[in-house]
Amino acid sequence: DAGVIQSPRHEVTEMGQEVTLRCKPISGHDYLFWYRQTMMRGLELLIYFNNNVPIDDSGMPEDRFSAKMPNASFSTLKIQPSEPRDSAVYFCASSLEGLAVRGTDTQYFGPGTRLTVL
Amino acid sequence: AQSVTQPDIHITVSEGASLELRCNYSYGATPYLFWYVQSPGQGLQLLLKYFSGDTLVQGIKGFEAEFKRSQSSFNLRKPSVHWSDAAEYFCATKAEYGNKLVFGAGTILRVKS
Numbered sequence: 001d002a003g004v005i006q007s008p009r010h011e012v013t014e015m016g017q018e019v020t021l022r023c024k025p026i027s028g029h030d031y032l033f034w035y036r037q038t039m040m041r042g043l044e045l046l047i048y049f050n051n052n053v054p055i056d057d058s059g060m061p062e063d064r065f066s067a068k069m070p071n072a073s074f075s076t077l078k079i080q081p082s083e084p085r086d087s088a089v090y091f092c093a094s095s096l097e098g099l100a101v102r103g104t105d106t107q108y109f110g111p112g113t114r115l116t117v118l
Numbered sequence: 119a120q121s122v123t124q125p126d127i128h129i130t131v132s133e134g135a136s137l138e139l140r141c142n143y144s145y146g147a148t149p150y151l152f153w154y155v156q157s158p159g160q161g162l163q164l165l166l167k168y169f170s171g172d173t174l175v176q177g178i179k180g181f182e183a184e185f186k187r188s189q190s191s192f193n194l195r196k197p198s199v200h201w202s203d204a205a206e207y208f209c210a211t212k213a214e215y216g217n218k219l220v221f222g223a224g225t226i227l228r229v230k231s
Binding site (some may be wrong): 004031033042043044045048051055056091093095098106107108109110111112 | 131154159160161162163164167194208216219221222223224
């Protein structure tokens with residue numbers, strides 16, 4: 001299996017521009033997670049989906065952020081308009097069943113997208 | 119709410135020396151605990167996990183961790199460190215509700231030759 005695939009790996013944009021990050025989860029996984037990693041806040045969960053449905057978006061910082069999962073093999077995280085404080089590494093992860101079902105279910109992480117907003 | 123504390127931001131060890139990375143969690147019931155490793159420019163990879171049973175857990179790459187309820191700890195150990203172990207290590211626990219993982223701040227491991 002190719003693992004979780006994210007694109008682009010690096011994104012540099014200017015403040016005010018729209019940014020779209022993409023994720024392809026591992027085939028057959030029912031859960032998809034978006035995380036953000038910064039020096040100040042560490043790793044924080046932004047949103048997660050179960051069977052393409054958003055379940056918990058309480059970590060989404062503000063309305064400028066939106067996430068979709070139109071089908072089981074694709075998800076996007078969009079920032080519009082982007083701001084310099086959005087600069088971070090964004091990770092996508094997927095898991096088979098979810099921790100609430102089986103507490104030890106493993107989340108598999110993609111390589112991340114390093115976003116720089118100038 | 120659950121929290122995970124990794125007291126050491128950076129640790130430097132010599133190649134071949136033993137390693138112990140500390141992790142403390144806050145939660146009442148038996149927690150689900152994880153250790154992940156992040157190599158530079160890479161995503162997180164699961165090293166090992168604990169949910170019940172034997173309190174000494176074996177993982178990949180020669181790592182092990184011991185769950186100690188009395189100390190609310192889940193420390194990661196390796197008897198002999200290799201230069202390729204240089205990375206950032208994250209301890210995590212399942213949140214009380216839902217499918218969230220709560221991560222510690224991470225410990226950066228440097229290996230000197």
